[in-house]
Amino acid sequence: MNDCEEYRERLADWHMGRLDxxxxxxxxxxxxxxxxxxxALAATAFVLDSINNLQAPEPxxxxxxxxxxxxxxxxxxxxxxxxxxxxxxxxxxxxxxxAYGLIILLCIGGAYLLGRSNKQGxxxxxxxxxxxxxKQTMMLAMLDNPLASERxxxxxxxxxxxxxxxxVIDALFTTLNNDPNVNVRxxxxxxxxxxxxxxxxxxxxxxxxxxxxxxxxxxxxxxxMLKLQxxxxxxxxxxxxxxxxxxxxxxDKVKQTITKLI
Amino acid sequence: MKRYCFVLIILLSTVRIVAQGYQxxxxxxxxxxxxxxxxxxxxxxxxxxxxxxxxxxVINVETDEKNGRESMDVTAQExxxxxxxxxxxxxxxxxxxxxPETSGIFKLSSINGGTIMVSDVTGNLELxxxxxxxxxxxxxxxxxxxxxxxxxxxxxxxxDPGVPMAFSTISGGINVSFPADLKANLKIRSDLGKVxxxxxxxxxxxxxKAVRDEKDGVYHLSIxxxxxxxxxxxxxxxxxxxxxxxxxxxxxx
Numbered sequence: 001m002n003d004c005e006e007y008r009e010r011l012a013d014w015h016m017g018r019l020d021x022x023x024x025x026x027x028x029x030x031x032x033x034x035x036x037x038x039x040a041l042a043a044t045a046f047v048l049d050s051i052n053n054l055q056a057p058e059p060x061x062x063x064x065x066x067x068x069x070x071x072x073x074x075x076x077x078x079x080x081x082x083x084x085x086x087x088x089x090x091x092x093x094x095x096x097x098x099a100y101g102l103i104i105l106l107c108i109g110g111a112y113l114l115g116r117s118n119k120q121g122x123x124x125x126x127x128x129x130x131x132x133x134x135k136q137t138m139m140l141a142m143l144d145n146p147l148a149s150e151r152x153x154x155x156x157x158x159x160x161x162x163x164x165x166x167x168v169i170d171a172l173f174t175t176l177n178n179d180p181n182v183n184v185r186x187x188x189x190x191x192x193x194x195x196x197x198x199x200x201x202x203x204x205x206x207x208x209x210x211x212x213x214x215x216x217x218x219x220x221x222x223x224x225m226l227k228l229q230x231x232x233x234x235x236x237x238x239x240x241x242x243x244x245x246x247x248x249x250x251x252d253k254v255k256q257t258i259t260k261l262i
Numbered sequence: 263m264k265r266y267c268f269v270l271i272i273l274l275s276t277v278r279i280v281a282q283g284y285q286x287x288x289x290x291x292x293x294x295x296x297x298x299x300x301x302x303x304x305x306x307x308x309x310x311x312x313x314x315x316x317x318x319x320v321i322n323v324e325t326d327e328k329n330g331r332e333s334m335d336v337t338a339q340e341x342x343x344x345x346x347x348x349x350x351x352x353x354x355x356x357x358x359x360x361x362p363e364t365s366g367i368f369k370l371s372s373i374n375g376g377t378i379m380v381s382d383v384t385g386n387l388e389l390x391x392x393x394x395x396x397x398x399x400x401x402x403x404x405x406x407x408x409x410x411x412x413x414x415x416x417x418x419x420x421x422d423p424g425v426p427m428a429f430s431t432i433s434g435g436i437n438v439s440f441p442a443d444l445k446a447n448l449k450i451r452s453d454l455g456k457v458x459x460x461x462x463x464x465x466x467x468x469x470x471k472a473v474r475d476e477k478d479g480v481y482h483l484s485i486x487x488x489x490x491x492x493x494x495x496x497x498x499x500x501x502x503x504x505x506x507x508x509x510x511x512x513x514x515x
Contacts, residue, residue: 153498181390184406190501219432
């Protein structure tokens with residue numbers, strides 16, 4: 001029965017006509033007597049025939065180029081040029097249509113999957129951008145809400161925005177300079193103070209010093225300017241000190257702030 | 263000097279009683295039971311709003327005018343459940359307003375007429391004063407209050423979850439009582455006063471941690487800045503700021 005194993009190893013070669021005459025004759029004799037091996041041959045033949053009959057899908061025109069580009073990239077990355085010639089001669093063996101078929105299939109599948117995951121990544125990115133945009137739109141709309149608590153909520157949304165653009169900054173300044181509620185203006189000021197790295201925010205805040213009439217905001221702006229170490233605020237603060245009827249608390253605070261900034 | 267003042271006060275109050283004008287306005291809401299709005303924006307008004315078990319908005323007006331008839335100048339308009347109370351400029355009035363206990367929006371503002379007081383109401387309160395305190399007691403909902411000189415005292419029965427609030431004054435303490443299950447991010451600053459809190463204020467990495475003095479429970483920071491503290495895991499922002507006077511955050515008992 002040991003023979004059977006040996007014979008079975010040759011079944012594929014025999015089926016494909018690659019055995020020399022003597023080996024083929026020996027195998028054929030054995031096959032005549034061994035039912036198990038005949039069955040094995042049938043199975044092998046079936047598999048081999050199916051593979052041979054497998055039609056390699058026609059690759060798209062740019063497939064070769066893409067594939068080569070991909071391969072070149074890969075090679076450049078791997079930096080193993082020593083094996084290049086051997087790899088190519090091996091790849092170009094005429095008896096590997098199946099392997100090619102498989103590679104092509106894998107490439108198509110891979111390309112498809114790659115494309116899809118790229119698309120998904122893109123979609124997620126787009127979705128994310130959409131959420132941000134939506135949040136911004138919602139924030140801008142909510143700043144006009146008749147309820148002060150809703151407007152404060154809108155102001156607090158700026159903390160959640162990844163990127164604060166000019167539209168948002170403009171809206172915050174509109175709120176800081178015009179909102180009828182002192183506390184909404186105060187929260188807008190605090191939100192803007194957190195954006196002190198934008199130069200236009202600093203200029204806007206400096207400009208705002210002269211337009212604010214509420215002592216609460218005047219005091220808070222002095223704190224913000226000190227925190228941002230904004231020397232540009234000194235001259236408008238000096239102007240403010242000249243104002244008649246200025247709140248005494250504000251006067252003290254502004255004087256202190258000017259001294260600390262100089 | 264003190265005695266002199268006392269006599270003066272007695273004299274003045276006598277005059278007041280004589281000169282007082284009185285008027286009552288009853289406003290029917292067009293959609294009783296639904297959310298209503300009360301707008302009062304009068305420069306010299308002491309405003310007292312109280313919830314009661316009724317459907318109408320009842321406004322009692324008192325004035326100091328010598329001629330009682332002039333008190334009739336105070337008007338109240340109702341449109342789509344929104345009541346707006348108005349008075350001629352420069353006229354000092356005291357308003358006692360009773361409102362339904364159902365949910366409402368209260369926008370009350372004055373400049374120097376006295377205190378703005380609200381109690382036993384449900385809804386969204388916006389209270390602005392300049393010379394005069396603000397008190398809002400036994401409130402279910404949210405409050406945004408600001409004044410320049412005067413105390414702010416607010417106590418909540420219930421807090422609207424997710425709604426930010428703000429309390430600011432310059433000269434005057436701020437006392438706020440929140441329910442024990444409050445979820446909020448407190449942002450507190452007192453320039454010259456101290457900050458006390460019944461709630462543990464949990465800091466985070468982005469902000470300097472407030473240090474609590476074990477002896478008297480005062481929160482203080484070594485640098486001049488805001489105290490940030492999460493309560494109950496965090497929630498909407500509650501901004502509390504003054505210049506003179508202490509700040510107390512209590513748990514509603």
